[in-house]
Amino acid sequence: MVNELPDLIKEDQRYNLHAHPERPSNYNLVFVFPNWAPPLEVNIDKKQILSDLAKLGIKL
Amino acid sequence: MKYYHHAGMTPTMKNPDYMYNVFDRTRAMINIPQIECITPIGQAVEPKSLEELCYNSAQNIVSQAVSKKIYVTWSGGIDSTLVLSELLKIAPKSQLTVFMDNNSIKEYPEFYSKYIKGQLETRQMSFYTDDPLRVALKDGIVVTGHLIDPVFGANIYQVLPEEKLKQSIQDFLTEVDRLSFVKYTKLINACPRPLVNVKDLFWWMDYTLNYQSEQLMWLLEIEEMILDKNLFHFGAGEDWNNYAVSTPAEIKWPGYDFNYYKMEIKKHIQKFTGDENYTKNKLKMPSWRKYRTDQQRWQNKAVWITTDWKRGWLTP
Numbered sequence: 001m002v003n004e005l006p007d008l009i010k011e012d013q014r015y016n017l018h019a020h021p022e023r024p025s026n027y028n029l030v031f032v033f034p035n036w037a038p039p040l041e042v043n044i045d046k047k048q049i050l051s052d053l054a055k056l057g058i059k060l
Numbered sequence: 061m062k063y064y065h066h067a068g069m070t071p072t073m074k075n076p077d078y079m080y081n082v083f084d085r086t087r088a089m090i091n092i093p094q095i096e097c098i099t100p101i102g103q104a105v106e107p108k109s110l111e112e113l114c115y116n117s118a119q120n121i122v123s124q125a126v127s128k129k130i131y132v133t134w135s136g137g138i139d140s141t142l143v144l145s146e147l148l149k150i151a152p153k154s155q156l157t158v159f160m161d162n163n164s165i166k167e168y169p170e171f172y173s174k175y176i177k178g179q180l181e182t183r184q185m186s187f188y189t190d191d192p193l194r195v196a197l198k199d200g201i202v203v204t205g206h207l208i209d210p211v212f213g214a215n216i217y218q219v220l221p222e223e224k225l226k227q228s229i230q231d232f233l234t235e236v237d238r239l240s241f242v243k244y245t246k247l248i249n250a251c252p253r254p255l256v257n258v259k260d261l262f263w264w265m266d267y268t269l270n271y272q273s274e275q276l277m278w279l280l281e282i283e284e285m286i287l288d289k290n291l292f293h294f295g296a297g298e299d300w301n302n303y304a305v306s307t308p309a310e311i312k313w314p315g316y317d318f319n320y321y322k323m324e325i326k327k328h329i330q331k332f333t334g335d336e337n338y339t340k341n342k343l344k345m346p347s348w349r350k351y352r353t354d355q356q357r358w359q360n361k362a363v364w365i366t367t368d369w370k371r372g373w374l375t376p
Binding site for chain 2: 013022023024026027028029030031034053
């Protein structure tokens with residue numbers, strides 16, 4: 001697939017894909033633990049994820 | 061079990077910068093004992109010159125490749141142009157293949173015309189699929205310009221105003237909440253040299269917290285890839301890390317005009333190309349675009365990588 005610029009612009013508009021940084025409104029540190037959870041729109045069974053993580057000794 | 065990456069243990073930073081799978085290489089602010097640090101942070105020493113670093117990286121890559129093809133991912137940006145320039149100095153052209161797309165040409169058409177077109181084999185880079193990279197691994201090694209970014213600065217530079225970048229660390233810390241003050245202080249104190257201002261601080265944050273995640277890019281998706289066996293990041297290793305820590309931000313980015321960002325690299329490229337216009341006017345561009353949605357990327361990413369490079373995947 002040829003990554004033509006107009007295609008990329010369309011993709012950006014459709015999915016908001018361009019990974020540019022945004023200017024923060026303040027400089028307080030915000031971390032979210034853990035980061036394993038998939039985006040909500042992904043159809044992955046949460047029980048399955050918890051089970052897989054439990055096999056690793058990780059309880060959430 | 062020890063990991064280089066585990067999505068269930070590493071946090072996302074949501075403010076002031078956005079970083080996935082944060083791993084604090086200093087362990088001073090966030091310590092995740094289960095995660096191994098692949099490359100330790102550098103030390104405050106007399107660093108090697110940029111010329112030496114580039115020459116050594118190119119030599120190492122060529123010697124590791126032996127007779128295999130060397131696939132260079134070229135976006136047309138500053139870092140990947142440096143990589144290709146350095147490899148062109150010592151590797152036979154027949155051994156080099158350039159992974160690129162039309163945007164690479166748009167970003168640096170003169171370099172394409174002078175050094176690539178009709179002279180080097182090219183392959184179509186596609187950020188929509190990893191298949192071209194998988195094919196490349198069958199007869200070659202892949203080389204990227206990765207890890208030069210966290211040596212020199214941070215993407216967030218582009219959106220921070222000059223008055224914030226030049227603010228002293230002391231003044232910066234008076235404006236954050238108590239918990240952030242404690243966390244920042246731990247991280248700042250872990251730097252082997254004193255950080256002088258916010259420009260320096262945001263380099264340090266990217267360098268310590270984002271480095272390993274960037275190092276593992278593609279390794280999360282392509283099981284056949286092993287770091288420093290068939291995937292090489294040009295800015296990797298102890299000497300580049302010592303350079304990162306020992307070189308003041310004012311050398312990496314003199315002043316606050318973005319034209320001067322990575323000026324030392326641009327001047328080094330100019331010695332090869334003779335292209336003064338590029339040195340004066342080339343701006344840092346974000347070459348890494350999210351060509352796939354988070355949903356698509358999540359489905360293809362390993363959830364963990366162990367220290368013997370086994371990947372763990374979640375299946376829907």
